[in-house]
Amino acid sequence: MxxxxxxxxxxxxxxxxxxxGLMAVTPWLARKTQKSNEQxxxxxxxxxxxxxxxxxxxxxxxxxxxxxxSHILLPSGKRxxxxxxxxxxxxxxxxxxSEGLEYHIYIYPDKICDYFVLLLSNGKELxxxxxxxxxHIKTNES
Numbered sequence: 001m002x003x004x005x006x007x008x009x010x011x012x013x014x015x016x017x018x019x020x021g022l023m024a025v026t027p028w029l030a031r032k033t034q035k036s037n038e039q040x041x042x043x044x045x046x047x048x049x050x051x052x053x054x055x056x057x058x059x060x061x062x063x064x065x066x067x068x069x070s071h072i073l074l075p076s077g078k079r080x081x082x083x084x085x086x087x088x089x090x091x092x093x094x095x096x097x098s099e100g101l102e103y104h105i106y107i108y109p110d111k112i113c114d115y116f117v118l119l120l121s122n123g124k125e126l127x128x129x130x131x132x133x134x135x136h137i138k139t140n141e142s
Contacts, residue, residue, distance in 0.1 A: 041102045046072065046080070047134065048133065049074070051107050053075045054107050061106070062075065062105065063104070063107065064103070067098065069088065086121050089119045090120055091118050092117045094131055103116075113128055127136070
């Protein structure tokens, strides 16, 4: 009677091939993850700096963005560019569609900001979490 199955050598060869494949794909996945989070880090820094200005002035400050552009105007008057050659295609602030080509996000000295969702040119949606004063990439579950 002959048993059918795989030998230990065959299993080791398959594991070796799978391991080499994973080693080849891992750097690519890491770069993709880092690039998608680049905009999140950028907007989180903007929100943090704007909060510091709002706290110093003891009044709300606004960030102004421009639809179809990658430029953001900070409360200090400085113009910055969203990293990764990404532009904002659509903006909803406090669940209202932005009108015109500008959108305004207010940051308050109480460490809170407007709720906003920005549709980026890479197809991702950047959503704010106002009470934490941070952003994240919106997924279907959130």
